[in-house]
Amino acid sequence: MSNKLKFQKYLVLMACFLIMSVSFSIVNNITSLFLDPVTKHLGLSISSFSLIFTIGAVTTALMSPITGHLVSKVPLKLLMAIGSILAGGGFFCYALAKTIWMFYLIAIIVGIGISCLTTIPIATALTSWFEDRKGFALGIAMAGAGTGSFVWMQVVSRMLNHLTYQTTYALLGGIILIVCLPLSLLVMALPPDATIESKKKEKLSFNDIHWSTQLILFSLGLFLLGMSVSGTKMHIQPYLTSLHHPLSFNANVGSTQAIFALIGSLVGGIVFDKLGLRTSIASFVSMALIGYLCLIFGFYPSLLFIFAALFGLCLCLPSLLPSYGTSALFGKDHYSMHLGFINMIFTLGSALGPVISGFIADHLTYRLVWVIYFIITTLYLILFLLAFKKKKPQN
Template sequence: MIATTRIDESSLHYRGWRVVLACFLMAFFMFGFGLYGQGVYLAELQRAHGWPGTLVSAASTFSFLLTSVLVIFTDDLLARMGLRSLILCGLSALGASTVLLALMQTPWQLYLAYALMSIGWTGMGTVVIATLLNSWFERRRGLALSLAFNGATCGGIVLVPLLLSVSASIGFRSAMLVATLAMLVLVLPVVVIFIGWPAQMSPAAGGRFTADGQAARTSRRTLLSNPAFWTMVLPIAIALLAQMGFIIHQVTFLEPLIGRAAAGLAVTIMAAMAVVGRLSLGLLVDRLDPRLACAVSMTSQGAALFVLLQSTSPTVLLACCAIYGFSIGNMITFPPLIIQREIGFAAFAAAMGLGTSISGIISAFGPGIVGLVRSFTGSYTTAFALCVMLDLVAASVVLWRPGKRLEDSPTLSPSP
């Protein structure tokens, strides 16, 4: 049980909401620079240096894979460095990465920049945000996570267009330096002032203690042998694989049917609905079964894709993208809710790190699989039908409810 149980979490005076604001800003810049901004870097670096697209895109793949490895060790870093120090390290690494992207002259600097970005993900990404908010909220945990993770979507909606607009006015180099300065001015004070564990929380993110007074945490081996962990991780990873495949190929699929302008509008609608969906879920999810809500979200995405394949009507296609987008953001909100309920607090950071790593690696193949199937078949029909099947399989698996809470198990042991 977290330390905030007897506190009114609905009150705006509750300190946890200031922590949510800090997490929103962290997600805004981390996802804005680290995910959505990579399309901008690809175009601008090719234009500035004449580097082939394969070189830049390979650096992106390298960054995502390195991130998937580093997040496994988030619980160890939290225990050894402390929460605020880890976040400040991530902020510094992300700032160094964006400055280097602005000033780089040689390809090896690109890979260094993207390696620093991976360190930024470790210090400011979903695992740290979810672990932090999990410690501050119990009754309003779903709403807090939804509000904070909306910063990720807003980073794509706001930061990327701003980067493009400012780059057109003052150049890419100056735009990146200005955006980096804005990040430091906005994020650094709120991290220093607001970020911290609740007063009675263990600084090692554990909350349970062994006989010698050290925080008890859970070994990764114990997590990997826990069915509840796998019935959460695998369906989320499968659904994200299908989701990434559709998102990356969405414009290419829609443009021949409804034109470039309408295809761009479809992307905007989908992103806007992701914000609406996450806020809607946040208001209700604390009263819902997170596994059932997750299965409904996966099924709705599969249904939207199925209808999208049957129609050429612009109205229907845009409506399908809106329905699909409603559940996009929630795929990173459900795992922490399921983990806290079924795996427990002592294992939370370790489970989030492992789960994020596994999901990240598996979902990274989504765009490639969709593209490969399209190349073999000559159209997106079979590729997106595969995505529909994956969504339905994921929805079925996530409804399986094995075992008792890992936290209730006597197998708790220090994490290796």
């Protein structure tokens, strides 16, 4: 690889980090801060507002196979530029929403944008540029989500203290556009050889997917993982509010989680490369189980910070496992097509989680939510261990 291409691949890595830290973090990790002010201002229930996340997630899920195809057919910078406009412009439009149906419609637009801008394009680009160190590269990029969560959790909580939620939505949408659109147009690209090969091989056909027991087990595990993680992340802040903790305390818990999510993303890719999938998964899921026990007894403030640290570390699983696991199971053969399908299943699980959490919280208690997710976490650990029982990661 020439020096020019070496420079370009690290420039792409930096751009992926920044895009994840801005667009992905704002859209997926900060939404819970808006739950309380928006529901109170518009007189909505927790579950109805939580459905916004679900609609966005379902949209992203349904878009995933299409995005997996488009990555191989459309110039990456064009696809991601369109995603930047839809995600940033859509998020800006939340400021104009007056009814819950307007929020739902905008969530669809934002979901399409995020699908074209983040997970699949970024994973495809990095696995093409960093074939021998994909765990490291994916970890760095996904660490952007943790970095952004830490920063935006503090910034947005303060913005909501001094500004209306409408102004906050507008400012954040503008930031997504200003940062992500230039990076998409000026930096993002696939390696020349990868672009040529993908145009030769990739087709939008489920016949190209290698169906197997391992694929089914892996997909079911990801479905449950997405359900538990999204259902937890979306409702941590409302849960802390229900325990009558002040907003500053809640923001500190959120920032603690974000710091450890950053550490987990950086370390997680290296751990995956060095220890293998089964050992890595077992280690991180054990942390999640302990974290849920701490959350169940969240009336002790110190336990909430232990939860935030452990849960933050294991957030490398939803960040890395879909893309890394897809590569481990199938290598580079129709990678974006497989990732599109697997990410669709994962995202559908992510869409269901907040609805379950909101429904139980509205009618029963948050503590029951955490007990259910403890059980679900145990189930997906078993599914992942079975899926990779006889499979060694491919390069």
